[in-house]
Amino acid sequence: MKITAIIPTLNEEIHIEDSIKSVDFADEIIVIDSYSTDRTIEIAKKYDVKIVQRVFDDFSSQKNFAIDLAINDWIYILDADERVTPSLKKEILSIDEETQEFVGFYVKRNFYLGDIQIKYTGCQRDKVIRLFRKTKCRYNGVKVHETINADGPLGFFKHKVDHFSYRDFNHYMLKQKMYAQIQAQQLHEKGKKVTLFHLFVKPLVTFIIHFIVRLGFLDGYAGLLVSKMRAYRVLDRYMNLWYLNNERNNSNNKV
Numbered sequence: 001m002k003i004t005a006i007i008p009t010l011n012e013e014i015h016i017e018d019s020i021k022s023v024d025f026a027d028e029i030i031v032i033d034s035y036s037t038d039r040t041i042e043i044a045k046k047y048d049v050k051i052v053q054r055v056f057d058d059f060s061s062q063k064n065f066a067i068d069l070a071i072n073d074w075i076y077i078l079d080a081d082e083r084v085t086p087s088l089k090k091e092i093l094s095i096d097e098e099t100q101e102f103v104g105f106y107v108k109r110n111f112y113l114g115d116i117q118i119k120y121t122g123c124q125r126d127k128v129i130r131l132f133r134k135t136k137c138r139y140n141g142v143k144v145h146e147t148i149n150a151d152g153p154l155g156f157f158k159h160k161v162d163h164f165s166y167r168d169f170n171h172y173m174l175k176q177k178m179y180a181q182i183q184a185q186q187l188h189e190k191g192k193k194v195t196l197f198h199l200f201v202k203p204l205v206t207f208i209i210h211f212i213v214r215l216g217f218l219d220g221y222a223g224l225l226v227s228k229m230r231a232y233r234v235l236d237r238y239m240n241l242w243y244l245n246n247e248r249n250n251s252n253n254k255v
Helices: 016-022 040-044 059-069 086-093 169-189 196-213 216-254
Strands: 003-009 028-033 050-053 074-077 082-084 104-113 116-118 127-133 137-139 148-150 154-156 161-166
Touching: 003 016, 003 059, 016 028, 016 040, 016 082, 028 040, 028 059, 040 050, 050 059, 059 137, 082 086, 116 216, 127 137, 127 148, 161 169, 169 216, 196 216
Parallel strands: 003 028, 003 074, 028 050, 104 154, 104 161
Antiparallel strands: 074 127, 082 161, 104 116, 104 127, 137 148
8 A cells, every 4th residue: 555644844843854754654755834934844855755835824725735746545644743653653554455444544642742641631532534545535624623524434543643742831822822813713704702601601611621521630730731721722712702803893883
């Protein structure tokens, strides 16, 4: 089975080398870059990879663009902060394409916050489609946390991928604020309104779900901080939406 690995990047000089090395089993590697301003491209050029630069519009479009460039039907999408572990690599290479019934595979991720592995706090539920056939699967058009539409059954890998998504808690908070702003914009475009429930109840419920229901307390202090930041992200999302809605109302009143 021939595989094309695709790595989307934007200023990933910290991660790009290790991510490329972790997919050395692929027959083709494409780095789809959103015009990085750091050493990402310089580092990637050290390896036998195809580098394509494209102005970023949204995650789905960026990935679908790279998928269309792939010479192989089987695609492995790898975020630059992910690493395919040796056990997962072995499992991928054991697939028999001739008898394969699945059009794609979910993989679970080991979530790392700096050097700390977050084993609970909802992270134990984290799974994404990473290996799939491009003739049967396509990313849908959302701006953040995009999903794949699959025309056929999906399987599950037993082994996980390591996910080094955040360098530290400050980096995690900055990412959460970015996601909150994007999600607020999406809700604003749909005409959604903000209620007291969104501002006072939903953040609290989010904290309880992650810290209690999803066992965040088992991750200790790290689980407490992650649960609090998840709750803050919900509050920040609706505060941003409130601001956007009021900005529109003020503009309409001036007309």
